[in-house]
Amino acid sequence: MEKDDWATATTGELWRLYDELTTVLSRRMIAKKAKLEERLRRIERPSRAPNEECACRPYPPVLPKYQNPKNPSETWSGRGKQPRWLKAQLRAGRKLGDLLINRSSGHKRRRAG
Structure with a gap:
């Protein structure tokens, strides 16, 4: 046109x-x-169904390293954000080493490497 x-x-x-x-x-x-x-x-990967979970490598559970002296049930593994109880303890003047969980030599994890 x-x-x-x-x-x-x-x-x-x-x-x-x-x-x-x-x-x-x-x-x-x-x-x-x-x-x-x-x-x-x-x-897309043909072997995976749409709702199927990723077949990722299984990671072992992480043992806690730090424990709240006021409430022993509160622990932290040292990974991720610091919990509130830990921040409060650090503000109060304690050091991170003071909050370490004492493990006997039989319960220590082996390090790979």
Whole structure:
């Protein structure tokens, strides 16, 4: 269509053109979406189901290293954020070494390496 044709076209003709255009565009979008989904299926690991958990390496449980002297049930392994009780003890002037859990030599973990 020429530029002059747009200006002289009736409203009905423009609506018909609009309908044809949206139909063609929606078909193309659906086809493109199907191609992209197929590519995604090929990229994903085929051996894993969608809701299956990751088969990660099992990590051993981490033993606690520090214990709250006021409440012995509160412990911390030394990993992650420091618990509130530990922060309070450090603010009170205690050192981290003061809060270590004493283990007998039979209960110490072996280090790999």
